[in-house]
Amino acid sequence: xxHGIWIGYLASILTTISFVPQVVKVVLDGKTRDISRxxxxxxxxxxxxWLVYGILKSDxxxxxxxxxxxxxxxxxxxxxxxxxxxx
Numbered sequence: 001x002x003h004g005i006w007i008g009y010l011a012s013i014l015t016t017i018s019f020v021p022q023v024v025k026v027v028l029d030g031k032t033r034d035i036s037r038x039x040x041x042x043x044x045x046x047x048x049x050w051l052v053y054g055i056l057k058s059d060x061x062x063x064x065x066x067x068x069x070x071x072x073x074x075x076x077x078x079x080x081x082x083x084x085x086x087x
Contacts, residue, residue: 005061012065019072032080040080044073 026032047070054062 008059008061009064012061016065016068016072019069019076023072023075026076026079030079030083032076032083035076035080037077037080040073040077044070044077047073 022035026035047066050062051066051070054060054066
């Protein structure tokens with residue numbers, strides 16, 4: 001495997017796990033008042049499109065990163081949309 005693919009995997013891992021602390025916090029306390037609904041709608045949509053792009057290009061780092069990120073951002077968005085008085 002060439003070095004570039006390893007850089008892709010490392011970038012995928014780091015950007016994906018960056019959402020884990022927020023997901024844990026939201027799931028544990030259920031509060032999303034300070035989280036922007038619109039930002040997570042746009043982010044989740046963008047991540048979904050990146051996943052489609054990765055699938056079309058057969059690019060495993062893009063597929064893996066965006067599949068897991070889509071799950072994480074969807075969890076946050078679900079809690080945000082569920083919260084009363086959301087933006």
